[in-house]
Amino acid sequence: MLTVQQVSKRFGSFSALEDINLEFTNGVYGLLAPNGAGKTTLIKMLVTLLFPSEGEILYNGENIIKADERYREQLGYLPQQFGYYKHYSPHKYLLYIAALKGMRAADAKPRIAELLKLVALEDVMDKKMRKFSGGMIQRVGIAQAMLNDPRILILDEPTAGLDPKERVRFRNMLAQLARNRIVILSTHIVSDVESIADEIIMIKDKRVLHKSPIQGICSQLEGMVFETTIDYEAADEFRGKYLSISERQEQGRLKFRFIGSGEPQPNWIPTSPNLEDVFIYIYQDEAKADETA
Numbered sequence: 001m002l003t004v005q006q007v008s009k010r011f012g013s014f015s016a017l018e019d020i021n022l023e024f025t026n027g028v029y030g031l032l033a034p035n036g037a038g039k040t041t042l043i044k045m046l047v048t049l050l051f052p053s054e055g056e057i058l059y060n061g062e063n064i065i066k067a068d069e070r071y072r073e074q075l076g077y078l079p080q081q082f083g084y085y086k087h088y089s090p091h092k093y094l095l096y097i098a099a100l101k102g103m104r105a106a107d108a109k110p111r112i113a114e115l116l117k118l119v120a121l122e123d124v125m126d127k128k129m130r131k132f133s134g135g136m137i138q139r140v141g142i143a144q145a146m147l148n149d150p151r152i153l154i155l156d157e158p159t160a161g162l163d164p165k166e167r168v169r170f171r172n173m174l175a176q177l178a179r180n181r182i183v184i185l186s187t188h189i190v191s192d193v194e195s196i197a198d199e200i201i202m203i204k205d206k207r208v209l210h211k212s213p214i215q216g217i218c219s220q221l222e223g224m225v226f227e228t229t230i231d232y233e234a235a236d237e238f239r240g241k242y243l244s245i246s247e248r249q250e251q252g253r254l255k256f257r258f259i260g261s262g263e264p265q266p267n268w269i270p271t272s273p274n275l276e277d278v279f280i281y282i283y284q285d286e287a288k289a290d291e292t293a
Helices: 041-046 088-099 105-118 134-145 164-180 190-194 214-221 231-240 275-282 284-292
Strands: 001-009 012-023 027-032 055-061 073-077 152-156 180-187 200-204 207-212 225-230 241-250 253-259
Touching: 001 041, 001 180, 012 041, 012 207, 027 041, 027 190, 041 152, 041 180, 055 134, 073 134, 088 105, 088 134, 105 134, 134 152, 134 164, 134 275, 152 164, 164 190, 180 190, 190 225, 200 214, 200 275, 214 275, 225 231, 231 241, 231 253, 231 284, 241 275, 253 275
Parallel strands: 027 180, 027 200, 073 152, 152 180
Antiparallel strands: 001 012, 001 055, 200 207, 225 253, 241 253
16 A cells, blocks of 8 residues: 655745645556646655655555665656667667666566567567657556566656557556556546546645545536537637537537536536546636636
């Protein structure tokens, strides 16, 4: 079990996170918040690249800073940008990383073959990575994070820059990896976690706002999400009154998915809320701040 107890993090006079309390057991956790909300700061504390200003992080009851190498041996980490050598093949690169981790070559070679098959790169294991797509590089990154068969796998914005097909492959792979370990996926892309996360963690105003299954988070908007069709001439007025989730053209008019308030109008069609609706609703203030910045 990985436990975050009353953790705060400050950089000088700037407070990045305040009084964070979280508990992780085996499964996939989606750490979902806009850029700048503190996701990466929390991730870096979980992997001991940063230390809490207050509070502590425990793994199986032991402070991870005191545990030091014993904790890191249980940890796999894929940062937003990981270093690799373009002229190396995946096989050569993983052998190099295994050596840095202190793995014996006799143990590393079969483990690397297993991982390259897991991430579907066995057919290009000896090809130089300079010609690889972003998705292939990220799969190499997953393989290096899994070399030590970690009990905790932490991924920071792992699908940034990937095309939709590569993101689907990536999510399917994570679901498979989470069977017997903790997987924490930090992202601002709702679709990355909506289909695979056991629980969603949302951070707002430097604190944990939600930590619950998707259904529980979405229930807060029950009866508030609607669809309706509006003439173009009335669209600006409608946007001024209601929070628009999405818009699309339909037979010469605009079809809105929106969050309504007050008594529903006759032409409003109720619809079930999803995680993207909640994300936009919760972080609408941040979006407005970005627009005026």
